[in-house]
Amino acid sequence: MDYFNYQGDTLFAEHVALPTIAANFGTPTYVYSKATIEKHYRAFADAAAAHPHSLVCYAVKANSNLAVLNVLAKLGSGFDLVSGGELRRVIAAGGDPAKVVFSGVGKTVEEMRFALQLGIKCFNVESISELHRLQEVAKSLDKKAPVSLRVNPDIDAKTHPYISTGLKANKFGVDILLAPDIYRAARALSHIELVGVDCHIGSQLTETQPFLEALEKLLHLIDALKAEGIQLKHIDIGGGLGVTYDQEQPPLPSDYISKVVARLAAYPELELIMEPGRAIMANAGILLTKVEFLKPGQEKHFAIVDAAMNDLIRPALYSAWMNIVPVVINKALQKQTYDVVGPVCETGDFLGKDRELAISEGDLLAVRSAGAYGFTMSSNYNSRPRAAEIMVDGERCHVIRAREQWQDLWQGEQILSD
Numbered sequence: 001m002d003y004f005n006y007q008g009d010t011l012f013a014e015h016v017a018l019p020t021i022a023a024n025f026g027t028p029t030y031v032y033s034k035a036t037i038e039k040h041y042r043a044f045a046d047a048a049a050a051h052p053h054s055l056v057c058y059a060v061k062a063n064s065n066l067a068v069l070n071v072l073a074k075l076g077s078g079f080d081l082v083s084g085g086e087l088r089r090v091i092a093a094g095g096d097p098a099k100v101v102f103s104g105v106g107k108t109v110e111e112m113r114f115a116l117q118l119g120i121k122c123f124n125v126e127s128i129s130e131l132h133r134l135q136e137v138a139k140s141l142d143k144k145a146p147v148s149l150r151v152n153p154d155i156d157a158k159t160h161p162y163i164s165t166g167l168k169a170n171k172f173g174v175d176i177l178l179a180p181d182i183y184r185a186a187r188a189l190s191h192i193e194l195v196g197v198d199c200h201i202g203s204q205l206t207e208t209q210p211f212l213e214a215l216e217k218l219l220h221l222i223d224a225l226k227a228e229g230i231q232l233k234h235i236d237i238g239g240g241l242g243v244t245y246d247q248e249q250p251p252l253p254s255d256y257i258s259k260v261v262a263r264l265a266a267y268p269e270l271e272l273i274m275e276p277g278r279a280i281m282a283n284a285g286i287l288l289t290k291v292e293f294l295k296p297g298q299e300k301h302f303a304i305v306d307a308a309m310n311d312l313i314r315p316a317l318y319s320a321w322m323n324i325v326p327v328v329i330n331k332a333l334q335k336q337t338y339d340v341v342g343p344v345c346e347t348g349d350f351l352g353k354d355r356e357l358a359i360s361e362g363d364l365l366a367v368r369s370a371g372a373y374g375f376t377m378s379s380n381y382n383s384r385p386r387a388a389e390i391m392v393d394g395e396r397c398h399v400i401r402a403r404e405q406w407q408d409l410w411q412g413e414q415i416l417s418d
C-alpha cells in the first residue's frame, strides 16, 4: 500500500534510509513518498475511468504542500478546497482552476469573486444564504456561477463524532429533504447555473455501506429533479474513505469506486466526482522524530520526543491512534511500555500511549500514516517552529518546505511604538 518499508533493520522511504534524512535535515520532519501519492491517486482515477466521465478532486485540506499539489496536478487531478488560501495554493502549484470544486459553509464575498474570476468548475453551495450571496457576486461580475448543492443525507458514517459530517446535527450541507425546493429557487436566479449535487458524509469511513446509502439518496434526488426539468451534469460523492492506522480494514479505493461506477451505469451522462483526501495522503507520509529523553516513573514510563501536539494534533484532538515504530530496530534492547509524549506544556500532548518499544535516548521514531491532516493541522503553539517537509522520489530527497526559523515565529508582530 505504501513505500515505507524496512530494509534489514532500517526503515526506508522508497530508496532513502530515514536516518539519512534525520542526519541531513534534522527532526521533527515530515517525510512523504511521491510514488505512494501517485499510486493512491491512480487507484481512484483508474477505478473511476470505467465510467464515461470522472474527475478526482483531491481534498487539499489533507495536505496542501505545493509539491504535493503539483504531483497530483501533473497526474490530471482536480482539487476540492475550502478557502481562498487553498485556491491560491492550487494555482501556485500549477493546478487547473477548471478542475476545482469549492466546498465550505462560510465562503466570503472575496473568495467567491476570486473563484469566479478564475473560472472554477463548481461551487459546492451549503446554504440558501450562500446561494443568494453567490448570485449577487456573480451578477456584479456579469458571470454565471456553476453550482452544486451540498446535501446532507442524514447518514451515520460510523466514525469519530468530530469528523462525521453527514448527520442532521452537523453544520454541513442542506437537509436533503429541502433540496428540491432550493434547486427550484436556484433555477430562478439569473446568475446561477445548476450543474451538480454533492455530499460528504464524514471522514475515516471503514465501510462502503454508508457511502452507497448516500449515493442512493443522491440518485433519487437527481431523478426527481430531472422529472421537473432540472438536469444535473455531475454527482460528487465527496471524500471520506478511511485508511489503516491500527486494525481497521477499510475497502480499497478500487473496490469502493467500482461499486459506485456499477451503480452509475444507468447514468452514463452524469460525471462522477470524488474528493478523497486522507486515502491519498495518510499513508504517503510519516513524521520522523527523535527520542530526547526516557523518563521512567512509578506508574508510567515516558519517551519524550522532539515532535509534539503542535506538529501532529490528531492524537490530542480525536484520541486518534497512530502507529509509532522505531526507525532502526535494535534487537539487543528490551521492550518497555511508554507513553510517547512531546515537550509541549499540555497533558494532552501525546503522540501515543502505552506503546511497547525497544528504544534508547537519541533513537529515531516514525509516526506512520501521518501524511494527511498532519502538517496542515500543525501550529506554532509553545513557540515551536513548524517541522520541515521532505518528499522522497526514488533515491532523491527534496526539501518541499524548509523548517521554520526562529524569526518566522514573530513574523508580522510589532512592539508598540512609544
Ligand SMILES: Cc1ncc(COP(=O)(O)O)c(C=O)c1O
Binding pocket: 059, 062, 080, 103, 104, 200, 202, 203, 204, 238, 239, 240, 241, 275, 276, 277, 278, 279
Ligand atoms: C467537503 C469535503 N470533501 C472531502 C473531504 C476529504 O475527506 P477525507 O480526507 O476523509 O477523504 C473533506 C474532509 O473531510 C470534506 O469536508
Ligand SMILES: N[C@@H](CCCC[NH3+])C(=O)O
Binding pocket: 061, 163, 165, 203, 204, 314, 372, 373
Ligand atoms: N482533520 C481530520 C479529518 C477532518 C476532515 C475534514 N472534514 C483528521 O485528522 O482526521
